[in-house]
Amino acid sequence: MSPTMLAQEVTGGRYLRPPHIRLIEEKLLDIYHGKIRRLIITLGPRHGKSELISKYFPAWYLGKRPDDKILLTCYGASFAASWGRKVRDIIDGYGHNFDISLDEASRAVNKFNIKGFDGGLNTAGVDGDVYGKGANICIVDDPVKNDKEANSITYRDNIWNWYRSTATSRLEPNGAIIIIMTR
Numbered sequence: 001m002s003p004t005m006l007a008q009e010v011t012g013g014r015y016l017r018p019p020h021i022r023l024i025e026e027k028l029l030d031i032y033h034g035k036i037r038r039l040i041i042t043l044g045p046r047h048g049k050s051e052l053i054s055k056y057f058p059a060w061y062l063g064k065r066p067d068d069k070i071l072l073t074c075y076g077a078s079f080a081a082s083w084g085r086k087v088r089d090i091i092d093g094y095g096h097n098f099d100i101s102l103d104e105a106s107r108a109v110n111k112f113n114i115k116g117f118d119g120g121l122n123t124a125g126v127d128g129d130v131y132g133k134g135a136n137i138c139i140v141d142d143p144v145k146n147d148k149e150a151n152s153i154t155y156r157d158n159i160w161n162w163y164r165s166t167a168t169s170r171l172e173p174n175g176a177i178i179i180i181m182t183r
Contacts, residue, residue: 081110111123
């Protein structure tokens with residue numbers, strides 16, 4: 001089963017796999033197999049990049065590697081938690097495909113663990129607290145909220161400093177970073 005096959009099952013076959021999604025999935029599988037450790041995806045809005053990378057890929061990845069940790073970040077903590085909720089709900093409903101389930105003691109939308117394993121998912125805003133949280137995969141999905149922030153040198157510098165000092169320092173050895181941005 002691949003991330004898009006999981007998406008097909010979750011959506012009852014409605015998930016589409018146009019050429020750009022197949023290419024993104026190919027690169028995600030390269031991340032999974034350790035062939036690459038840095039990936040940047042930039043596409044226009046509504047092209048399915050976050051749906052695949054921030055929703056289906058983490059659920060699939062934790063199904064395959066339940067001892068690994070994923071850190072999912074976005075421009076705001078609540079936006080990141082909304083993706084965490086979707087990942088958690090997929091694992092809750094489809095984890096049986098991978099013989100995993102959620103740990104009942106830790107199943108919040110912004111932090112949950114896989115029962116009987118060391119892995120799980122944490123979410124945070126790009127300016128939020130990720131201290132003490134390691135990650136085999138760090139997903140940075142839309143670190144910039146809008147044009148106002150994108151055009152602010154101060155904001156861009158803050159994001160860059162956060163990335164260099166915080167995000168990269170959370171990576172486990174041989175960890176990977178995936179950055180998703182709208183053009």
